[in-house]
Amino acid sequence: MITVEEANKIVLAHRLALPTEDCPIEEAIGRVLMEDLHADRDFPPYNRVAMDGIGIHFDAFANGQRVFPIQGISAAGNPQISLQNLQHCVEIMTGAVLAEGADTIIRYEDLSIENGRARINIEDIVKGQNIHWKGLDRKAGTLVVPKGMKLSSSEIGVAATVGKNTIKVAKMPTVIIISSGDELVEINETPLPHQIRKSNVYRLQATLKSWGIEADTAHLIDNEAKIIERIQAIIEEYDVIIMSGGVSKGKFDFIPSALSHLGVEKLFHKIKQRPGKPFWFGKAPNGCMVFALPGNPVSSFMCTTRYFKPWLNASLGLEPFPYAYAKLAEDVHFKPDLTYFMQAKVVYQNDAQITVHPVHGHGSGDLANLVDADVFVELPKGKDLYKAGEIFRILPYR
DSSP: OBOHHHHHHHHHHTOOOOOEEEEEGGGOTTOBBOSOEEOSSOBSSSOEEOSSEEEEOHHHHHTTOOEEEEEEEEOTTSOOOBOSSTTSEEEEOTTOBOOBTOOEEEEGGGEEEETTEEEEOOSOOOTTTTEEOTTSSBOTTOEEEOTTOBOOHHHHHHHHHTTOSEEEEEOOOOEEEEEEOTTEEOTTSOOOTTOEEOOHHHHHHHHHHHTTOOOEEEEEOSOHHHHHHHHHHHHTTOSEEEEESOOSSSTTOOHHHHHHHTTOEEEEEOBSEESOTTOEEEEOTTSOEEEEEOSSHHHHHHHIIIIIHHHHHHHTTSOSOOOEEEEESSOEEOOSSSEEEEEEEEEEOTTSOEEEEEOOOSSTTOGGGGGGOOEEEEEOSSOSEEOTTOEEEEEEOO
């Protein structure tokens, strides 16, 4: 049995080198960018009017002129017009190209317009105001979004601006989530007294979907020969197998022996942690990674959050642990010499402190308790009292 730290090093050491693929911009949110995005022209590409109003030549105002005959009007999308007489003005709208000869915009709110003449009603005018100057944000050729960033709506907007209707991104691994056990029935069935409905595969599938992976699912009955036959075919089709159940020491826990029979290298089995001690991790000869998780719902969910998510991040070239830290709101006692992943509710205090309040359930089978919590708090082994006010890593799952 190894420590959490040792397990973490092994998992991250076996990250995948994921290839690049072209992704339509409409589907690129949350993906990892695999090319630099440069400005294809100045941002903005012209002197852009930032307020609805009139455009004037500032020197006329500085020389005491307050009433300006209106020469014409310009809207966003129109070609640039010229201010032919510098003692005149043009009505001009937000987003329009600044009229040639104009260098200052006065808002409609600061004007009165009558009989084709605009009167400026304020004195606090600054030359160049309300103009977004060409190239002010970025010059043509400037690197705007570097390779390796996770694409949010901000980066999607930049990609659209520079004309990228498809974006090169890291390809997501192909994943299948496999449940096992004769006690499991489909969610649309009415279970007998000795049965339960499948839940782990749906919880894990939803979790992976929130991370950008459309995972398939399958189920194995408690028959070792059939388990071997099915897994052998699955290994050839997927980059990653996530299994739920069948990895402990029960007489019907066939998964470890089946994987060994298929030549899957065991990299570790069992971690000094609670929940999730029986976690099995290995690599098939063709490179397929196997995360064989405990069957208890809290255990499988925690291991996915603590080990699969950092592995996925590392494979995508991201920081494995972009997690936050928080203070314990109360003392926590935990006697076993194991790393304890405690379920907790996050509270954001008015003094900018983040605190976590323990949410006590009834063990790793209490899936309903996950609804009441927001995070797992990672309490390291080596002590049995974790004091209120101490700071620990939190693994959010909301």
